Amino acid sequence: MTENYEVPVAAPAPEVQEQAAPQKEVRSKPPKMRSGKKMNMISKAVIYAVLAFYALVIIFPFLIVIITSFKTWQDAVASEFSWIPPMGFTFEGYREVFTYKASSDSTLPSLVNGFFNTLLYVLPPTILGLFTSSLSAYAFSKLRFRAKKWLYPLLLGTMMIPGTIMIVPQYVIYDSIGWINTPLPLMIPGMFGAAACVFFMRQFYAGIPDSLIEASKLDGLGYFGIFFRIMVPLSVPALLAQGLLGFIGGYNDYLGPLLYLHEDHLYTLQVALNNIADTFERRSNVVMAASLVALVPMLIVYFFTQKFFISGIVSSGLKE
Amino acid sequence: MERVIAETVAERTIGAEVPADLNAEFEEESVLRERMPSNKRKKKRINTEEIYGTLFAAIPLIGFCIFGLVPLILAFAMAFLDMGTGWDITSAEWAGFDNFVYLFSTAAEEVGISIFRAIWNTLLLGISTFISQILALAIAYLLSRDIKGRGIWRIIYFIPYVCSVVAITIMWRYMFNPSYGIINQLLGNTDIMNGAIDWTGDPIMFYVTINIISIWSGMGYGILLYTAALTNVNQSSLEAAEIDGAGPFTKFFRIVFPSISPTTFYLLIMGVIGLLQSFTVTNVFDKTGGPDKNGITIVFFMYQYLYDWQNVGVASAASWVLAGLILVVTIIQFFVSRRWVKYD
Numbered sequence: 001m002t003e004n005y006e007v008p009v010a011a012p013a014p015e016v017q018e019q020a021a022p023q024k025e026v027r028s029k030p031p032k033m034r035s036g037k038k039m040n041m042i043s044k045a046v047i048y049a050v051l052a053f054y055a056l057v058i059i060f061p062f063l064i065v066i067i068t069s070f071k072t073w074q075d076a077v078a079s080e081f082s083w084i085p086p087m088g089f090t091f092e093g094y095r096e097v098f099t100y101k102a103s104s105d106s107t108l109p110s111l112v113n114g115f116f117n118t119l120l121y122v123l124p125p126t127i128l129g130l131f132t133s134s135l136s137a138y139a140f141s142k143l144r145f146r147a148k149k150w151l152y153p154l155l156l157g158t159m160m161i162p163g164t165i166m167i168v169p170q171y172v173i174y175d176s177i178g179w180i181n182t183p184l185p186l187m188i189p190g191m192f193g194a195a196a197c198v199f200f201m202r203q204f205y206a207g208i209p210d211s212l213i214e215a216s217k218l219d220g221l222g223y224f225g226i227f228f229r230i231m232v233p234l235s236v237p238a239l240l241a242q243g244l245l246g247f248i249g250g251y252n253d254y255l256g257p258l259l260y261l262h263e264d265h266l267y268t269l270q271v272a273l274n275n276i277a278d279t280f281e282r283r284s285n286v287v288m289a290a291s292l293v294a295l296v297p298m299l300i301v302y303f304f305t306q307k308f309f310i311s312g313i314v315s316s317g318l319k320e
Numbered sequence: 321m322e323r324v325i326a327e328t329v330a331e332r333t334i335g336a337e338v339p340a341d342l343n344a345e346f347e348e349e350s351v352l353r354e355r356m357p358s359n360k361r362k363k364k365r366i367n368t369e370e371i372y373g374t375l376f377a378a379i380p381l382i383g384f385c386i387f388g389l390v391p392l393i394l395a396f397a398m399a400f401l402d403m404g405t406g407w408d409i410t411s412a413e414w415a416g417f418d419n420f421v422y423l424f425s426t427a428a429e430e431v432g433i434s435i436f437r438a439i440w441n442t443l444l445l446g447i448s449t450f451i452s453q454i455l456a457l458a459i460a461y462l463l464s465r466d467i468k469g470r471g472i473w474r475i476i477y478f479i480p481y482v483c484s485v486v487a488i489t490i491m492w493r494y495m496f497n498p499s500y501g502i503i504n505q506l507l508g509n510t511d512i513m514n515g516a517i518d519w520t521g522d523p524i525m526f527y528v529t530i531n532i533i534s535i536w537s538g539m540g541y542g543i544l545l546y547t548a549a550l551t552n553v554n555q556s557s558l559e560a561a562e563i564d565g566a567g568p569f570t571k572f573f574r575i576v577f578p579s580i581s582p583t584t585f586y587l588l589i590m591g592v593i594g595l596l597q598s599f600t601v602t603n604v605f606d607k608t609g610g611p612d613k614n615g616i617t618i619v620f621f622m623y624q625y626l627y628d629w630q631n632v633g634v635a636s637a638a639s640w641v642l643a644g645l646i647l648v649v650t651i652i653q654f655f656v657s658r659r660w661v662k663y664d
Contacts, residue, residue: 038333043513044465044467047462047467048467050459050462051459051463051467054459054477055473055476055477057536058476058477058479058480058536059476059479059490061478061488061492061495061536062491064398064491064494064495064502065491065494067490068494072343075653076500077500078501079501080502081500081501082503082507090390131379132379132383132565133380135376135379136376136377136378136380138376138407139373139374139375139376139377140373140377142369143372143376143377144369144372144373145369145370145371145373145374145377146370146373146374147373147374147377147378148373148377151374151377151378151381152377154381155380155384156389158381158384160575160650161392161598162593162597162642162643162646164394164597164599164619164622164639164642165392165395165595165639165640165642165643165646166388166391166392166639167619167622167623167626167639168395168622168626168632168635168636168639169390169391169392169394169395169398169636170391170409171388171397171407171626172394172409172632173390173391173394173628174406175407175408176408176409176436182420188387189383189386191383191543192380192381192382192383192384192386192387193383193552194380195378195380195384198380217457223368223369223372223376233591248482251484252483252484252486254484254485254486254599254600254603254604255599255600255619255623258603259623259626259627268321269484272484273484273490274487274490274604277490277604279609282619284494284500286549287490287494288491288494291487291490292487294484294486294487295483295484295487298482298483298484299479299482299483301476301482302479302482303475304389306475306478310474310475310478310544313541313544313545314544314545314548317354
């Protein structure tokens with residue numbers, strides 16, 4: 001299944017090699033002369049050095065955060081940054097992160113509460129949106145109906161409309177129907193599916209042979225039956241990739257929760273994190289510990305799913 | 321497009337050959353079918369598919385109509401309304417172009433920043449989009465060479481993409497802190513400016529700081545798409561060019577660049593649309609809008625009028641300026657792209 005899914009990404013490479021192979025046999029001399037070993041060694045060393053330097057640039061801030069989060073606050077804001085803090089390592093920052101409550105009547109620490117809120121707000125629309133998007137993609141790729149001709153371009157057209165230009169009227173509407181200070185504005189719209197997800201899943205479903213659909217029709221499967229028994233099982237990796245993308249987007253969203261949620265117990269992880277950063281402005285060890293706690297769940301998800309993840313992004317970014 | 325046409329043709333031929341449902345329930349019908357002209361029989365079968373297909377396909381569009389189209393129409397109307405203070409639309413009065421006049425001139429006097437300044441800030445803070453795209457191409461080009469551990473490099477480079485912008489901004493703000501941040505300390509050791517740069521308080525350095533954060537977090541996506549695009553570059557024409565004596569630069573600009581131009585175009589369009597809507601980094605970095613209000617982007621401006629000052633009319637007018645800007649830039653890019661983007 002996995003290999004099948006990666007075909008759109010990986011396919012061009014073997015083709016290219018096949019094309020190139022016969023020519024290489026004929027003109028094997030010139031390339032060899034070019035890749036003289038000395039030249040290669042030097043340029044390779046330069047390439048590795050650049051790549052390693054960039055990797056260091058990526059990793060360096062995380063090292064700083066990790067070390068700072070285990071410092072006392074005096075060491076964390078000392079004018080001289082220390083890799084080994086003079087006052088020793090401590091869990092002070094983490095203790096504060098896991099006990100701090102923005103309001104005294106809340107049962108959970110702010111950051112933990114924010115984490116569970118985020119899951120509560122993000123998971124249902126991600127899963128349901130995935131379902132509606134792929135159902136729509138199934139219709140666009142495998143069913144015949146007259147409206148298809150204009151519905152599909154219309155749907156793709158909606159992707160071109162930038163989301164931020166709608167925040168003002170959306171806020172007014174949500175205010176008038178009493179949705180402000182509820183997670184509903186963050187949850188309900190996503191449940192109808194996303195155009196980008198439909199586009200991606202349609203590309204994927206186009207690769208499933210029509211004969212398979214016809215055969216299962218003959219076996220007496222209805223439209224829902226075909227969708228659940230044939231389309232969904234065949235597209236698990238693609239669905240996973242799209243689900244992950246949606247989940248990451250929701251987990252890291254900031255403007256939406258900032259606009260619609262105004263009470264401590266409703267805050268998402270990102271808003272709670274930003275509030276902690278403001279509250280503990282002078283105690284950088286707490287702020288860094290909070291940042292790290294907010295980052296770690298996503299990093300874990302990423303490292304375990306990066307294969308689906310990367311291929312999902314590549315194929316949804318490469319159109320046609 | 322060709323594929324779509326081919327698909328529908330294939331579907332039609334299959335549909336014509338395969339009889340609808342061979343269930344027992346339809347036995348009677350199939351007896352009837354033999355007498356009926358084939359035309360009618362087809363129509364009967366298509367009907368359920370027509371209904372289910374339209375229904376399934378339309379769900380995301382129904383969602384868009386409710387949560388997108390209605391707000392869009394409302395946004396257009398609200399830009400010409402004076403709703404006083406608050407979000408209650410029933411208290412609205414006709415305001416003509418007052419909101420736009422306020423946006424372009426009065427706002428500067430009253431709160432110190434007009435929409436022009438917000439646009440200017442947005443553009444200066446968004447320079448990172450172009451720098452990170454060039455750097456991403458460079459890194460991807462190196463990754464496309466014959467090197468080991470390509471997968472591992474890619475995994476590392478993509479880490480910032482999955483991290484929340486809030487956490488990243490907080491992290492960098494700590495490192496950029498002028499009095500105890502490590503960046504000034506590192507620079508101090510190398511005697512660049514004696515490590516006394518005011519990254520967060522100086523209005524000009526503020527632009528630089530935000531751009532550095534954006535480059536750091538934005539490169540991963542470009543690297544990923546470019547590495548995928550570079551594997552599709554035709555190797556045989558590269559070799560042919562080499563035999564003809566083309567140097568590395570000629571090879572890059574004549575062969576590699578044209579063949580990855582669709583990716584460049586896609587990243588550029590998406591990047592520009594994204595940079596025009598930037599908000600989170602500057603808002604998290606400095607809630608008040610940065611030194612000299614240099615962190616007030618267009619969306620930040622809208623957010624302040626919508627939420628802090630509860631002036632919905634001005635906020636709507638600002639969102640139309642944003643929409644117009646995005647539309648114009650996108651159209652220009654599409655026209656210019658005809659000259660340099662090559663789809664084979």
